Amino acid sequence: MAIATTTTVTSQQEQPLALTLESRIDQLEKHGFLFGKKLAASMSPLLHDVVYRGIGLKWEQIRLDSTDMDLFLRLIRHPKFYGASITMPHKVAIIPHLDELTEECRDVGACNTLFLRTLPDGRRLFCGANTDVIGVRESFVQNVPDPSVYENRPGMVIGSGGAARSAVYALHKWLKATRIYLVNRDKSEVDAVVAECSERGYGDRLVHVETVEQAEALEGPGAIVACIPDFPPVTEAEKVVRRITEVMLRKEGKGAMLEMCYNPSPYTALGALAESEGWQVILGTEALIWQGIEQDKYWTGRDTSELPVAQVKEAIATRLAQISKS
Template identity: 40%
Template sequence: MPYKVTMLSAVDELTEEARMVGAINNIFLRRAEDGKTRYIGTNTDTSGIREAFLRNYSQLLAQSSERPALVIGGGGACRAAVYALSKWMGVSKIYMVNRVEMSTGLNAKLMFVSTIAEAAVLEAPALIVGTVPDITPKEKGEVLASDIVDVFLAKEEKGFVLEMCYHPNPRAYFFNRCEKMGWNVLFGTESMICLWTELPMHQFNLDEAKQALTNAIEMHVVH
């Protein structure tokens, strides 16, 4: 971050997820038949978003199926969120809120919400993914986007939120805002867990991994 899109040109090949999303967050190496090293770009945000929701809320699909979702932001993590929500979470459509209208290039039913009045009459989203850095809105477009999101958060029917921007502070302003308004909120670090082990899941201590990751980030923030 923030090079998830620009780094596409630095690799030799893309995985299917990276190609569909149009952004990468990791590069791994593969040996070609001629012995040369090939750099493969992939996007683990996609499966990370899926696993963060499903491993923490086992009955979530029953609530998200045929319901709208909301993605906030316009960068590489936003594209990954759109891909994950449309491919695996069964949502009916995806509301997009950002300071400027943007296109993901993905085959998903998207609706850019540009006014408070528009947000007020829309059905409440079952799932929300926040991808905006933890910075106080200042520009006109940023303030408007924040106000539109507040309209969605204030709706009577609540759902589940994944706050992807955990750096430099896992408990970002948006995380606290959602929690205060009655939403079930997950730290963005949840999307990182389970992606970096080859152990079978029944041998993987998920709680221990969560605590270790939380401790490491808290130390980084402090120091």
């Protein structure tokens, strides 16, 4: 099956990519995609390459830096296609094009993983999963020796985008947060998260922390997930978010903070602030690793114990060291 390359793409840079895909795919047993924009710094292809080499598969995840959904939907019908990582800006837009969704994908309302299910008659179904929630969960489970640090205590999420929604879901479903504080510069975005979670039955556990005075009166969190870029606060709303965060970090009963931002570096100002206040800081690359391992479970059909997790961690650590030097 030849790949159609006549679909109109959205920029001159994307067209050569589409035109050269077929020759690359011919050299592989199977191929997948990383589909989104601004993918140059993504460690996802590196992670999956380590996995495939480790288990002897001639597979590759190919960067598809594009906004052209029609092109992507044509490419995934190639018989060698095994699945895709879906990133911004497509995590929500891809959902109407899928045949089935996992529970996590449906509840979060965002898809970061496309996998295939083959019916007895040979027809392939395109299915959506959300492994970002697994990445959040495993970041805490794998790195915090004593779960009482965060279980049966409030949790806190900074931000309100797709990563924040995944964090809210993980804190609610698996990490036993009694309440979940939402801290964000835009009230309407928080209202949207609360409304979505209310539809799924746990919106009453969310608390929008809007002021420093409110933060001072609340019980301190045991788990924090930071889902905002590593930029210094500029607007007054951003400064309020930072002050609220500082109040929470200074409370007694220090916990663990997952800093989801790892691009261009996982060593962020917010992470440094948390460490200085006595918190355990978990790098965002941990979430990357565990969500990626979960993706490969879908794609290869193998269990975590059968995948080269240690080699993946080593490869990501080496890349981090290179980033730090640069």
